[in-house]
Amino acid sequence: MARTLTETARRAQIVQAAIEVIAVEGYAKASFARIAKQAGLSSTGMISYHFAGKEDLLHEVVGEVLRVSGEYIVPRIEAHTGARDRLRAFIVANVELATVYPQHLLALVEVLNVLGDDPQGQFAQSQRAVMEAQVQVVRAAQAAGEFGEFDARVLVTAIRGAVDAVLTRAVKDPELDLATAARELAELFDRAVRPAN
Amino acid sequence: MARTLTETARRAQIVQAAIEVIAVEGYAKASFARIAKQAGLSSTGMISYHFAGKEDLLHEVVGEVLRVSGEYIVPRIEAHTGARDRLRAFIVANVELATVYPQHLLALVEVLNVLGDDPQGQFAQSQRAVMEAQVQVVRAAQAAGEFGEFDARVLVTAIRGAVDAVLTRAVKDPELDLATAARELAELFDRAVRPAN
Amino acid sequence: MARTLTETARRAQIVQAAIEVIAVEGYAKASFARIAKQAGLSSTGMISYHFAGKEDLLHEVVGEVLRVSGEYIVPRIEAHTGARDRLRAFIVANVELATVYPQHLLALVEVLNVLGDDPQGQFAQSQRAVMEAQVQVVRAAQAAGEFGEFDARVLVTAIRGAVDAVLTRAVKDPELDLATAARELAELFDRAVRPAN
Amino acid sequence: MARTLTETARRAQIVQAAIEVIAVEGYAKASFARIAKQAGLSSTGMISYHFAGKEDLLHEVVGEVLRVSGEYIVPRIEAHTGARDRLRAFIVANVELATVYPQHLLALVEVLNVLGDDPQGQFAQSQRAVMEAQVQVVRAAQAAGEFGEFDARVLVTAIRGAVDAVLTRAVKDPELDLATAARELAELFDRAVRPAN
DNA sequence: AATGAATGAGGATTCATTCAT
DNA sequence: CATGAATGAATCCTCATTCAT
Numbered sequence: 001m002a003r004t005l006t007e008t009a010r011r012a013q014i015v016q017a018a019i020e021v022i023a024v025e026g027y028a029k030a031s032f033a034r035i036a037k038q039a040g041l042s043s044t045g046m047i048s049y050h051f052a053g054k055e056d057l058l059h060e061v062v063g064e065v066l067r068v069s070g071e072y073i074v075p076r077i078e079a080h081t082g083a084r085d086r087l088r089a090f091i092v093a094n095v096e097l098a099t100v101y102p103q104h105l106l107a108l109v110e111v112l113n114v115l116g117d118d119p120q121g122q123f124a125q126s127q128r129a130v131m132e133a134q135v136q137v138v139r140a141a142q143a144a145g146e147f148g149e150f151d152a153r154v155l156v157t158a159i160r161g162a163v164d165a166v167l168t169r170a171v172k173d174p175e176l177d178l179a180t181a182a183r184e185l186a187e188l189f190d191r192a193v194r195p196a197n
Numbered sequence: 198m199a200r201t202l203t204e205t206a207r208r209a210q211i212v213q214a215a216i217e218v219i220a221v222e223g224y225a226k227a228s229f230a231r232i233a234k235q236a237g238l239s240s241t242g243m244i245s246y247h248f249a250g251k252e253d254l255l256h257e258v259v260g261e262v263l264r265v266s267g268e269y270i271v272p273r274i275e276a277h278t279g280a281r282d283r284l285r286a287f288i289v290a291n292v293e294l295a296t297v298y299p300q301h302l303l304a305l306v307e308v309l310n311v312l313g314d315d316p317q318g319q320f321a322q323s324q325r326a327v328m329e330a331q332v333q334v335v336r337a338a339q340a341a342g343e344f345g346e347f348d349a350r351v352l353v354t355a356i357r358g359a360v361d362a363v364l365t366r367a368v369k370d371p372e373l374d375l376a377t378a379a380r381e382l383a384e385l386f387d388r389a390v391r392p393a394n
Numbered sequence: 395m396a397r398t399l400t401e402t403a404r405r406a407q408i409v410q411a412a413i414e415v416i417a418v419e420g421y422a423k424a425s426f427a428r429i430a431k432q433a434g435l436s437s438t439g440m441i442s443y444h445f446a447g448k449e450d451l452l453h454e455v456v457g458e459v460l461r462v463s464g465e466y467i468v469p470r471i472e473a474h475t476g477a478r479d480r481l482r483a484f485i486v487a488n489v490e491l492a493t494v495y496p497q498h499l500l501a502l503v504e505v506l507n508v509l510g511d512d513p514q515g516q517f518a519q520s521q522r523a524v525m526e527a528q529v530q531v532v533r534a535a536q537a538a539g540e541f542g543e544f545d546a547r548v549l550v551t552a553i554r555g556a557v558d559a560v561l562t563r564a565v566k567d568p569e570l571d572l573a574t575a576a577r578e579l580a581e582l583f584d585r586a587v588r589p590a591n
Numbered sequence: 592m593a594r595t596l597t598e599t600a601r602r603a604q605i606v607q608a609a610i611e612v613i614a615v616e617g618y619a620k621a622s623f624a625r626i627a628k629q630a631g632l633s634s635t636g637m638i639s640y641h642f643a644g645k646e647d648l649l650h651e652v653v654g655e656v657l658r659v660s661g662e663y664i665v666p667r668i669e670a671h672t673g674a675r676d677r678l679r680a681f682i683v684a685n686v687e688l689a690t691v692y693p694q695h696l697l698a699l700v701e702v703l704n705v706l707g708d709d710p711q712g713q714f715a716q717s718q719r720a721v722m723e724a725q726v727q728v729v730r731a732a733q734a735a736g737e738f739g740e741f742d743a744r745v746l747v748t749a750i751r752g753a754v755d756a757v758l759t760r761a762v763k764d765p766e767l768d769l770a771t772a773a774r775e776l777a778e779l780f781d782r783a784v785r786p787a788n
Numbered sequence: 789a790a791t792g793a794a795t796g797a798g799g800a801t802t803c804a805t806t807c808a809t
Numbered sequence: 810c811a812t813g814a815a816t817g818a819a820t821c822c823t824c825a826t827t828c829a830t
Binding site for chain 1: 222223224225307310311314316345347348350351352354355356357358359360361362363366369373377378381382384385386388389
Binding site for chain 1: 810811812813814
């Protein structure tokens with residue numbers, strides 16, 4: 001459990017390399033060999049030495065992305081009070097995150113696309129936990145009259161999918177300006193959730 | 198070019214098996230060996246015999262899904278005239294498609310997630326072509342005053358992502374009723390696109 | 395044994411296709427699939443149907459080339475009487491054969507290079523038989539004082555190798571004129587064999 | 592670039608095994624499986640681990656043979672000064688090389704027979720470069736009056752082919768004494784190149 | 789006489805992982 | 810701590826051949 005400084009640094013370096021490879025070349029190409037090359041390591045043995053297995057590495061990748069994302073997104077949500085402002089802030093922060101860390105969310109999407117398949121896996125479970133929490137928040141806003149009436153579960157799922165899609169597209173298509181896309185997507189969902197008249 | 202009856206049947210059988218494997222176990226597990234097993238074939242050589250390569254098979258998978266989807270979705274859109282009705286019909290038909298072919302769209306999403314990465318690949322290109330056409334339709338509706346003002350590109354991307362996400366979720370989570378989710382998602386985006394009164 | 399007309403024609407067609415493939419793309423690429431394509435056949439089954447196996451086909455290829463070569467070369471040798479004239483005629487005819495059948499000897503060289511390896515094989519044996527006959531002719535010429543003193547076996551081997559090399563080179567290198575090369579090679583060996591004055 | 596001791600040793604071992612297999616069983620049989628067996632390795636993966644691919648291995652094979660041949664042949668040529676003596680030494684050294692390394696030149700011939708087919712490949716190109724250099728040497732000797740008049744290109748090609756043929760034959764046919772064959776071949780070409788009267 | 793479908797062994801290569809140093 | 814060597818299973822694919830029609 002207790003990790004030395006070098007150990008921690010090495011792990012971070014490898015995780016960073018993994019994120020880069022996954023984001024740029026896709027999960028399928030993210031072999032240990034490719035990651036080692038990206039990290040400037042001479043052998044894949046290094047990776048196996050520091051991580052229990054591929055799953056362990058990917059788990060760390062997901063953790064790192066979630067940590068970084070949380071650090072960026074949470075304060076931006078908490079800067080607002082109303083549910084609609086918070087939702088807008090959530091969406092904008094998500095998309096804008098790609099400006100600061102262009103690869104983190106892409107890597108996350110790739111990994112979860114592949115490893116989220118097994119419903120019993122820990123990835124799927126933690127994903128579901130996050131969504132469930134968001135569903136509760138939405139329902140509270142509905143109860144408070146801040147949001148209209150609709151299926152909270154569908155909304156949360158739709159936002160997740162829409163954000164990922166815009167992100168993926170925005171990163172690869174330079175025509176789509178990130179800031180504009182963020183604002184547009186936020187407004188789009190704001191219109192969708194606000195109470196009737 | 199001219200294909201035998203047996204040939205056509207075998208190809209269809211293999212494509213079907215591929216769709217099943219990809220949808221259920223994910224693209225990563227969709228090896229020739231796994232697909233052959235699913236199809237009840239004794240060797241992977243059979244697949245190589247009938248398809249020029251893995252790319253050829255996946256191309257066929259995508260084609261088959263698009264064909265089936267088109268047959269289901271297009272008439273349901275054309276049954277309506279107004280842009281908002283048509284958009285609702287589009288979304289509902291997309292999600293409901295999972296009732297009839299629970300695996301087709303899942304397989305499509307998996308394949309395009311992996312193979313859509315190369316921006317020069319034909320998958321990415323045809324994907325972009327479809328989206329561009331949809332963008333044009335949306336812009337026409339905006340010009341006609343049927344939709345409000347927003348970035349059409351972002352809307353189209355968001356809908357695609359949201360539909361995929363709801364589909365993926367709905368298929369794996371029996372709690373989410375497909376018909377309800379379809380209607381909810383359609384209403385959600387209807388609120389998002391309708392003109393300000 | 396008794397072959398129908400169609401059967402004979404088909405075999406000839408396949409042998410011809412095999413010669414073309416072997417000469418142009420090399421023995422390694424001469425798979426049944428490639429040969430069938432060259433012959434305009436839709437399946438490799440055809441080849442297996444008409445030939446007992448790959449060896450059978452190659453045997454036929456060698457036989458065809460030897461037959462055609464003999465028809466061209468033998469009369470050109472017999473048009474002369476002296477041993478030195480005959481040797482010159484032999485070499486010139488060999489090289490010039492590539493003008494009429496550019497691929498036949500190339501194919502022969504490729505096949506014998508690969509299948510002549512097994513010393514017990516029939517290819518190696520018939521090759522040795524031909525050489526032995528040529529050695530006898532040379533020795534007779536030496537006994538008659540038409541050729542000088544040297545190891546007949548080495549001469550025959552050297553001529554075979556030199557002719558093949560010039561042929562291979564001439565076919566691929568358009569700079570080397572076949573007629574010139576033929577004459578030059580003939581003169582070269584004539585100088586090598588003539589008796590010391 | 593920088594290679595370990597073990598790495599270098601393993602590569603050498605594999606190259607040696609490849610030479611043996613190619614020389615004895617022919618290029619066609621020289622699969623990784625066969626080479627691994629010859630080298631006493633348990634898996635073909637080992638070979639792929641140490642070499643970038645089959646081409647890499649064969650390149651190394653050719654390089655090794657050329658290196659060994661050069662070390663043997665060059666000093667034996669340089670021990671003489673006149674062009675005719677040097678040519679004789681060149682031929683004798685080539686053939687005698689088979690006494691010391693019976694398999695090296697055989698392997699080289701096999702590999703170049705197959706891979707020299709592609710005129711753009713590096714094998715064909717370096718082969719052509721060597722020949723061109725030899726052609727220049729021959730022309731210089733002609734200009735100096737040491738050799739008679741003839742097409743230098745044809746001579747060089749013929750010598751190469753004759754040497755290869757004698758080598759191939761001598762190795763397989765124990766009747767042909769290598770030393771005798773070497774001397775005979777050298778004398779043969781000496782008669783062919785010496786100036787008239 | 790011919791065909792196309794099927795087979796299974798064998799091809800090179802990549803993979804994550806283990807282990808001795 | 811780190812490394813490079815080794816492993817063997819798994820990847821897609823091609824091969825010559827067989828067989829039912």
